[in-house]
Amino acid sequence: MLSKRTWIVAVVFFLLLILVSVFSNNNTPKPYPPYLVDSPAPLGVKGLYTYLDQNNYQVDDSDVLPNTEKTGELRFLIEPPIYSDNSVEQHYLEYIEAGNTLILAKQNPDSLFGIETEYAMETFLMEEDEVSEISHQFETFEVLHQNPYRIISDENDQILLEDELGPIGIERKIGKGSLIILSAPDWFTNDQITRHQHLNALCEVIPFQEAETIIFDEYSLTASGGTVSKFELYPDWAYILLVQGTILAIFILWHQGKRFGPIIPVREETVRLSDERLKALAIWQLKGGKNFQPSLENQLEYLKEVIRSRYGIPYHKSWQDRLKSMEGRMTSIPAKKIHSIAAGFETISQQESLNKQEYLKWSEIIDKIRQEVEAE
Amino acid sequence: MKRFKSLWDRLLFRDKGIIPTKKLLLLYSLFILAILVLSVWQFSWLFLALTTILAISLLTIDIFLLPKKEEMIVERMLESEMERYQKETVSISIQNLTSDNYMVRLKDGIPETFQTIFPSSQPVASEHKTMITYDVFPQRRGKFLIDSLYLRFKSKLGLWERQITYNLPTEVKVIPNLSEAKRYLASAQNYLLHEGIKIRKMRSGGVGEFSKVRSYVVGDDPRKINWRQSAKLQEMMTNEYEPEHGKYVTILIDCGRMMGVELKEGNRLEKTIEAAITLATAALHNGDHIAVIAFSKEIKAVVPAGRGLEHLDIILQTIYAIQVDAQESNYALALQHAQSIQHKRSMMLLFSDVQTFVNEDHHLFYLKKLRKKHLFVMMGIEDQLLHQKIKMKPSNAILAMEKSVAQKQYLHQKQVMKKWEKHGLPMLEAPADRLAVTTVSHYIETLNRGML
Numbered sequence: 008m009l010s011k012r013t014w015i016v017a018v019v020f021f022l023l024l025i026l027v028s029v030f031s032n033n034n035t036p037k038p039y040p041p042y043l044v045d046s047p048a049p050l051g052v053k054g055l056y057t058y059l060d061q062n063n064y065q066v067d068d069s070d071v072l073p074n075t076e077k078t079g080e081l082r083f084l085i086e087p088p089i090y091s092d093n094s095v096e097q098h099y100l101e102y103i104e105a106g107n108t109l110i111l112a113k114q115n116p117d118s119l120f121g122i123e124t125e126y127a128m129e130t131f132l133m134e135e136d137e138v139s140e141i142s143h144q145f146e147t148f149e150v151l152h153q154n155p156y157r158i159i160s161d162e163n164d165q166i167l168l169e170d171e172l173g174p175i176g177i178e179r180k181i182g183k184g185s186l187i188i189l190s191a192p193d194w195f196t197n198d199q200i201t202r203h204q205h206l207n208a209l210c211e212v213i214p215f216q217e218a219e220t221i222i223f224d225e226y227s228l229t230a231s232g233g234t235v236s237k238f239e240l241y242p243d244w245a246y247i248l249l250v251q252g253t254i255l256a257i258f259i260l261w262h263q264g265k266r267f268g269p270i271i272p273v274r275e276e277t278v279r280l281s282d283e284r285l286k287a288l289a290i291w292q293l294k295g296g297k298n299f300q301p302s303l304e305n306q307l308e309y310l311k312e313v314i315r316s317r318y319g320i321p322y323h324k325s326w327q328d329r330l331k332s333m334e335g336r337m338t339s340i341p342a343k344k345i346h347s348i349a350a351g352f353e354t355i356s357q358q359e360s361l362n363k364q365e366y367l368k369w370s371e372i373i374d375k376i377r378q379e380v381e382a383e
Numbered sequence: 384m385k386r387f388k389s390l391w392d393r394l395l396f397r398d399k400g401i402i403p404t405k406k407l408l409l410l411y412s413l414f415i416l417a418i419l420v421l422s423v424w425q426f427s428w429l430f431l432a433l434t435t436i437l438a439i440s441l442l443t444i445d446i447f448l449l450p451k452k453e454e455m456i457v458e459r460m461l462e463s464e465m466e467r468y469q470k471e472t473v474s475i476s477i478q479n480l481t482s483d484n485y486m487v488r489l490k491d492g493i494p495e496t497f498q499t500i501f502p503s504s505q506p507v508a509s510e511h512k513t514m515i516t517y518d519v520f521p522q523r524r525g526k527f528l529i530d531s532l533y534l535r536f537k538s539k540l541g542l543w544e545r546q547i548t549y550n551l552p553t554e555v556k557v558i559p560n561l562s563e564a565k566r567y568l569a570s571a572q573n574y575l576l577h578e579g580i581k582i583r584k585m586r587s588g589g590v591g592e593f594s595k596v597r598s599y600v601v602g603d604d605p606r607k608i609n610w611r612q613s614a615k616l617q618e619m620m621t622n623e624y625e626p627e628h629g630k631y632v633t634i635l636i637d638c639g640r641m642m643g644v645e646l647k648e649g650n651r652l653e654k655t656i657e658a659a660i661t662l663a664t665a666a667l668h669n670g671d672h673i674a675v676i677a678f679s680k681e682i683k684a685v686v687p688a689g690r691g692l693e694h695l696d697i698i699l700q701t702i703y704a705i706q707v708d709a710q711e712s713n714y715a716l717a718l719q720h721a722q723s724i725q726h727k728r729s730m731m732l733l734f735s736d737v738q739t740f741v742n743e744d745h746h747l748f749y750l751k752k753l754r755k756k757h758l759f760v761m762m763g764i765e766d767q768l769l770h771q772k773i774k775m776k777p778s779n780a781i782l783a784m785e786k787s788v789a790q791k792q793y794l795h796q797k798q799v800m801k802k803w804e805k806h807g808l809p810m811l812e813a814p815a816d817r818l819a820v821t822t823v824s825h826y827i828e829t830l831n832r833g834m835l
Contacts, residue, residue: 243426244419250431251415254439258403258411265402267546268490268533281644282768282785284738285792289785302787309773309790312797363780370777370786 042085042192044068044223049198052085056223058200065220072098072226077106077183081218085112086192087227089119091235095227096120104182110213112192115156120181122188123159127172130155138203141170143211148204156190167212176212187213299366303355306373310380317380326352337379348372398533398548401446407542414438448538449545454480455507457549459491459532465521467560467653473519475532478512485536489515492531496523507536521557524653525704529553558703559656563819564664564695571665575824594625626830628670631688631729633721633757634659638679638705639712641736644766646815651764652707655734658762658819660699662732665823667692669830674725675701678717679708687724712739714746718753730758730835732822737763737812738792741799750808758835761810762822769793 041050045068059066073082075098082102090096100120103109117124130153133139138149148168157173160166167187168176176189189212194205215221227234238246292298311329314320318336320329326349334342355361355369418434456478465471475489485507493499498520507513530552535544567574596612599619612620636659642652663673667690674688675698686694686701712735721731731753740746740761753759773790777783800810813821829835 238428243422246428247415247419247422247426247431250435251411251418254435255408255411255415258408262403262405262408265400265546266397267535269492269531271495274495279640279643279645279650280768281641281738281766282772282789285769285772285785285788289781289788292788293781293784298784302784305787305791305794309787309794312794367777367780367783370783374777374786 042195043225047197049196051197052195052200052223054197054200055195059215059221064215064218066223067220068223068225070225073102073107073222073224075101075105079217079219080107080222081110081214081220082107082222082224083110083112083195084224085195087111087113087119087224088234090227091240100181103184103186106183108185108187108214108218110187110189112189112195114154114190114192116158116188116190117156120186120188124156124190125159125173127155127157129172139170141168141175141208143168143208146211148208148211150191150194150203150205150208151199152191154190154193158188158190168208297360299361299363300355300358303361303366303369303373306370307352307356310373310377313377313380325349333380337376339375339379348376398531398546399452400546401449402535402544402546404537404541404544407442410442410542411438442542445538445540445542446545448483448540449543450479450481450483450485450536450547452547452549455534455536455547456480457532457534457551459529459551459553461519461529461553461555463554464556464558465519466562467521467524467557468648469560469562470518470520472516474514474516476512476514477507477534479507479509482509483538484509485538486541487515487537488535490533491517491529492533493519493529494523494527497521497527504537522649524557524559524656525706527555527557529555556703558699559653559660561657561660563657563661567661567665567823568668571668575820575827592624592627593622595623596620597623626833629690630666630671630830630835631674631725631727632662632666632671632826633674633676633688633725633729633731634662635717635721635731635733635735636675636677636702636705637712637714637717637733637735638677638683638707639735639739640679640707640709641712641739643707643709644736646764646767648815650707651736651815652705654764654815654818655762656702656705658822659702659732659734660695661819662822662826663695663698664692665826667695672729673698674721674729676717676721676724677702677705678720679712680710681713682717682720683708685720685724688729714740715749718749722753722756725757728756728758728835730760730826730829732826733759733761735761735763737761737796737800737810738766740810741796747803747806747808750803751806754807758829759808760825760829761808762818762825763810763812764818765812765814767814 039046039048039051041048043051043053044056045051045053047053056066056068072095073080084099096119099109111119111122113119115124116122133153135153136151137153139152140147141150141152142148152170152175154175157175158177160174160177163180164174165178166174166176167178168174168189175191176187179186179188193199194209200206200209292302307326311322314329314333315322318333320332327346330345330349330352334345337345340348351369351372355365361369414434418431458476459473460476461473462471473491473493475491477487479485486504487507488502488504490501491499499517502515502517505513505515530550532549532551533546534549535546537544563574596609597620599608599613599621603621607622607624609620609622636652636655638652642650642655644651646654659675663675666673670690672688672690673686673694675684675686676682677684683705684701686698689697714733714735717733718731725731740763750759769789769792772785772788773793775782775786777786803810811821811825
């Protein structure tokens with residue numbers, strides 16, 4: 008048997024070993040965020056960059072905001088975040104208005120630069136890697152395009168690319184410059200640029216020749232450019248409310264939640280009523296729907312007993328005689344009616360079956376007489 | 384598993400710990416309001432963090448002023464025997480060993496059938512012994528263990544409360560309500576007044592035993608004149624007789640399913656036990672022997688015949704905790720057992736539900752045999768619900784059907800009761816609150832008639 012102490016030492020030693028091995032072994036791969044120009048990863052855009060560079064275009068990458076002057080630039084914005092800092096978007100707009108071209112390639116460009124998109128359900132029916140055809144004016148290209156978002160264009164926009172579900176790329180004139188929107192950022196990547204006719208489509212749509220310089224904008228790709236810190240997004244009082252509200256909530260829960268007193272077990276169901284048997288019988292008898300007559304018989308029997316104990320009229324007398332001898336004593340039932348009631352009693356005790364209405368009517372009459380007899 | 388559970392308890396600080404009070408919540412809310420207003424001019428995360436930490440640490444200073452468990456000596460005092468439906472007082476003594484004054488509120492671990500209102504906020508003065516009392520109103524009979532006492536102390540600042548639990552195990556017996564028995568003992572004649580029964584009816588016949596000699600009054604039986612005494616005292620004297628003492632009474636208490644029926648106050652068994660105790664008191668007071676058998680499917684409790692009022696305590700201690708079983712009662716077994724412990728002729732009182740008894744015919748067979756040796760009476764509680772059903776308005780089919788079933792049941796019951804009476808096996812029904820009186824008066828009447 009090993010002592011407890013030995014065990015503890017062993018466990019601590021083992022944990023130490025794990026910690027040391029985790030911290031000493033630091034050969035993690037170099038991270039490449041997507042759409043970087045120097046990234047050879049499948050999601051990088053080094054391919055396109057090098058291609059343009061080797062074809063004698065003036066290519067550059069930039070991680071600062073552009074000047075808002077006309078420089079004849081063509082600027083790529085690939086998959087930027089939705090800017091929470093309004094001034095950044097405004098800055099890009101001014102940049103376009105000055106006479107530059109901005110290419111916005113984003114999966115869903117909705118709410119950036121006032122663009123709206125719609126959702127095309129049909130894309131879900133497409134198989135993976137299914138090649139679709141898109142058209143540019145009169146040409147068609149075979150591309151991979153499974154993005155469900157389609158841009159909503161207005162009449163001033165020039166549609167560059169579209170398929171049967173809607174526009175994929177449009178050009179919008181803003182000020183002196185233009186904004187080209189492409190909802191297919193995948194085509195730029197190292198992985199897909201040479202597949203199918205992606206490069207052809209891009210070259211057809213994007214005016215590489217007209218540009219003096221081509222800039223790959225990495226302002227918001229590497230750092231948090233254009234997005235405001237979560238700690239500055241809301242007004243001050245909201246943060247105070249959030250922090251203090253959390254603390255207050257903890258206090259309130261603490262105050263309310265601490266149990267004071269014994270745990271009270273749930274009371275066992277012991278309550279019983281003496282009429283359970285009676286109720287069950289009544290429901291059972293009613294179910295057949297044929298027990299109205301025997302039930303009335305019972306009520307009449309009880310009435311007989313009540314009358315016997317009150318006036319001493321024996322059981323064997325007929326209802327006619329019985330009610331007649333009580334004639335003067337009943338106030339609520341007129342004397343004329345007594346005869347018909349007695350006749351009724353005699354017929355219902357002969358009758359084989361009764362309906363519900365009759366049953367209720369006679370039950371009420373019997374009860375009325377019973378009350379009358381017992382009241383005196 | 385058990386160790387894990389206790390660890391879990393410790394982690395949750397079950398039954399002990401500190402709790403923020405309403406005052407603290409209020410103060411903290413005010414603080415929030417203040418820095419909200421302040422944030423119009425000045426806001427930074429550092430400022431927010433610093434003020435919050437400062438505020439919380441200021442508010443938590445109070446925790447160190449709270450008393451510790453060792454600084455309070457707590458005791459609970461209560462009666463070990465309580466009567467059902469009788470108010471009893473529980474006192475808690477708290478001795479404060481510290482030099483600070485505190486406020487305390489408490490909750491005691493009494494069973495939930497003890498109705499009570501715990502005192503809310505009581506001062507505990509420094510270096511003093513404080514008595515806190517609260518009333519309990521036990522609703523159920525039985526043996527209960529009262530253990531934990533939960534206290535929450537508050538200092539003068541009152542921002543935090545410390546909850547401390549003391550384990551003070553005490554056993555409490557809740558016995559049946561004895562108020563009827565006490566009323567009988569206080570004045571038997573008053574107790575039975577509205578029944579119109581004389582406790583000791585003088586019999587002029589040869590029945591009973593000689594009790595005393597008194598002066599002759601006109602109307603007395605001349606055959607009872609005590610001539611020897613008349614000659615001695617020079618005055619006409621007559622002998623007086625009264626019913627014999629030393630008779631045997633066997634009480635059978637049914638604890639079966641139907642005795643669990645709820646009444647306005649408690650259930651049938653409660654009322655039955657109260658009636659049985661009252662009858663036992665009356666009989667023991669009279670000098671008779673009492674035996675008690677409680678049964679349901681099996682025999683639950685047996686008290687062999689005994690006499691003298693001390694015997695009442697034995698009965699009480701034996702039957703105080705019997706409860707209703709969810710089973711049909713075995714009458715044959717109970718009667719057999721009664722016969723086996725009671726060889727002398729006795730009055731057998733069976734407390735049960737008349738309806739169940741009536742619906743089975745074979746009881747008659749062995750009761751007829753029993754009757755040859757013993758005097759059998761059955762006592763039941765009138766079913767108020769049945770009478771309500773009989774008299775209700777048949778406004779729809781189901782109500783009318785219920786009514787007719789109730790009426791049929793009632794007629795049948797009456798018939799059977801009559802039949803049994805013919806065989807010398809009387810069945811009595813009384814409303815719940817008059818069961819004890821009816822039972823005692825029936826017993827006295829039986830004695831008076833010299834039937835036993």
